[in-house]
Amino acid sequence: MLTAPDLDRRQLESLLGRTSPVVKLGLALAWLIGLATTLRAGPPIGLALVALAAGRWLGNVPPRRLGRGLAPLAVAALSIALANLLFSGSNSSPAATEIARLGPLRITQEAAMAALALGARVMAIVSVGAIFAQTTDPTRLVDSLVQQVRISPRFAYGALAAYQAVPRLAEDLATLRQARRIRGLASTWHPRLLVGLLVRAIRHADQLALAMDARAFDSGPRSTFRPIRWTWRDLAVGAGGRVILGVALR
Numbered sequence: 001m002l003t004a005p006d007l008d009r010r011q012l013e014s015l016l017g018r019t020s021p022v023v024k025l026g027l028a029l030a031w032l033i034g035l036a037t038t039l040r041a042g043p044p045i046g047l048a049l050v051a052l053a054a055g056r057w058l059g060n061v062p063p064r065r066l067g068r069g070l071a072p073l074a075v076a077a078l079s080i081a082l083a084n085l086l087f088s089g090s091n092s093s094p095a096a097t098e099i100a101r102l103g104p105l106r107i108t109q110e111a112a113m114a115a116l117a118l119g120a121r122v123m124a125i126v127s128v129g130a131i132f133a134q135t136t137d138p139t140r141l142v143d144s145l146v147q148q149v150r151i152s153p154r155f156a157y158g159a160l161a162a163y164q165a166v167p168r169l170a171e172d173l174a175t176l177r178q179a180r181r182i183r184g185l186a187s188t189w190h191p192r193l194l195v196g197l198l199v200r201a202i203r204h205a206d207q208l209a210l211a212m213d214a215r216a217f218d219s220g221p222r223s224t225f226r227p228i229r230w231t232w233r234d235l236a237v238g239a240g241g242r243v244i245l246g247v248a249l250r
């Protein structure tokens with residue numbers, strides 16, 4: 001089932017947990033853009049290690065939770081690297097340096113370096129995203145976007161509600177399958193389940209729209225229940241992250 005990250009108290013009160021989500025989001029985007037500008041394997045590996053270390057020591061993310069979240073994505077990164085290693089165009093180039101041969105497949109040094117660099121970039125992107133998700137409360141992220149970036153509350157809180165509604169779709173699917181089983185129908189996948197999910201999604205969306213209208217979203221100035229202010233942590237994390245990115249891309 002898809003669920004929002006369950007952050008404990010230590011994660012929320014850590015240095016990264018108390019840093020402004022806008023700063024962490026901007027820093028994550030800067031790192032992703034920086035990773036897209038390099039074809040070397042060294043910078044992505046370095047940034048991935050820094051991100052994981054920061055999540056562990058500055059974000060208090062438990063290693064088991066971090067490993068559980070990264071495992072399936074690490075397998076995907078390894079699969080992408082392996083596919084590029086085996087089917088790279090460099091393997092058929094006579095000018096490329098051959099390092100191994102697997103039956104009819106020829107593996108070259110150029111293909112291995114390109115596959116390593118691509119896999120490292122994917123793993124670095126996954127690591128940065130995982131640390132951001134494991135140290136950022138979704139509600140605080142939306143509050144920060146509204147207060148510090150001046151995004152429309154109607155759009156921001158509507159997106160938050162849609163994000164939190166994703167697990168409900170899985171619950172609705174389980175309910176519909178149980179209903180089919182009670183009626184003596186097969187509980188396996190059936191196209192009619194999509195119709196039921198669509199109907200329930202529209203119903204939830206209608207209830208959400210009525211609730212937001214009842215609270216007068218985007219109708220004028222609003223008070224703030226959870227004020228978010230700029231602090232020294234934001235400057236330290238933002239400046240430190242930019243310095244690390246610059247050093248890694250040199």
